[in-house]
Amino acid sequence: MMIDELSFAFSLVVSGLSIGLMYSLIALGFVLVYKATDAINFAQGEFVMLAGFVAAGVAAVEGMPILAAIIAAVAVMVLFSFALERVVLRPLLGRPIVAVIMATIGLGAILRGLPPLTVGGQTQSLSLPIGDEPFVIGPAVLPPIQVVGVIVSLLFLGAFTWFFLKSRMGVAMRAVADNQQVAMAMGINVQRYFALAWAMAGIVSALGGVIWGSMLGVDTHLALVGLKVFPVVILGGLDSIVGAVIGGLIVGVVESIAAGYLDPFVGGGTKDFAPYVLMIVMLMFKPYGLFGQRRIERV
């Protein structure tokens, strides 16, 4: 009995961590944009959804390899992010931050309205050719798509972290985040780094769209999954890379445990509100999150 309890908890934690890593990845895209350009992207969830639709649309074409669908999703999302930065957000530079927030909220609503208008409201399927042999870790059983999610997340989190912390371009991007005017005087083309940050957000959205799309099916609900970045980044700190990773893991585990223990009593849905409860508690006690930066006060 005791053992059963423990292995149940263990499998909830493992499943939570694997989902959480995906949250971390999407949150990283959000954090990069916020750090480098000061823009808060409230359409991050819809980015994930859009990527899912693009991938599903391309994959539905007869004889199209799945790789083409993934590449298409990444390409569309990168271009879309570029265009967004260039056309919508650049003119808002120097305006109150709320202008950018409203613009991205509006964009999110438009994006959510698009699929019913164009391809219809039904759920589309997107399946990666990875079989359905579950992956067993002790008492925990992971569906193969979650294993793919873990691998992709680790790969990209690692690559982005290296880029940000170790590469010259990463240092330049952090310099832009720190002080745009001074960065410019160092010869850094600030606009180009804005575009780069958005491109990265586009890439992680595409990966999220493909993986969650094949996990859950592609419809407007994907936007809700993408929206989980908010509890993640509030928990970890809006501008912290480490925070994005830790926050993602915490949110993944919390929602998995909440769903595992509470859903039987309340009839489901815990998963979608537990992270937000956590977020609000966090805001009350630690508004900068676990790893968020405060301005350094000494001069």
Add this chain to the structure above:
Amino acid sequence: MGFSMLTINNIEVVYDKVILVLKGVSLNVAKGTITTLLGANGAGKTTTLKAISGVLRTERGEVTKGSIQLGDRRIDGMRPFDVTYLGIAQVFEGRRVFEHLTTEENLIAGGHVLREKGTVREGIERVYAYFPRLKERRNQQSGYLSGGEQQMLAIGRALMSRPTVMLLDEPSLGLAPMLVEEIFGIVHKLVADEKLSVLLVEQNAAMALEVAEHGYVMENGRIVLEGSAASLRENSDIREFYLGLNEVGSRKSYRDVKHYKRRKRWLS
């Protein structure tokens, strides 16, 4: 005066389309020398430097008249990062290090225009040779360095792009006299070793006129006095107004200086 490295020709600068701040400023920085630009608060010194480096544009400022030349190349209106590529580096007033980056990362960012990674490494070692204290603090977050160390870092960071002209904005601000002397000594050495030409903005006129060859005095957006550093040091107005000395060379009391300010401005 030798070959003019940097030439400002009768520029006007306007902020927000209406606020006229520089009203026809001309000055030269001769190659391999330190030229100083002196003036009271709000005279327009920083604005002059920002006009040269191009960051003026980020503050909705604009050069509306006149020209700025690096050698014989016209640079007014260029984007700031292009100006940096051409060899001008600005050290900002108040240091403005990238405070969340480490000392060494600040230097790496400063070397952004360098193509090869090897040259960045070389540059960093060169900066450490001039400022050994930075090497000791290389992995420390720069926001927590002392004021003097931050000033050294700001100068070192500007050196990273291998500039031919350095714009130095009030490096003595808020630093103890000993430290000011040390930093000015290093700047002097840089000019000799690296064939750098420096435009030095200062409120500390005594220090500035000691290291500079030539100087300008700015008031209210105009140059009101110009000459060799030696002649400016001897100028009675400078002595009274900026150095606080009277004819016999002793320090005037604060009240005398105040009285003097009220009685006479440079332009009246």
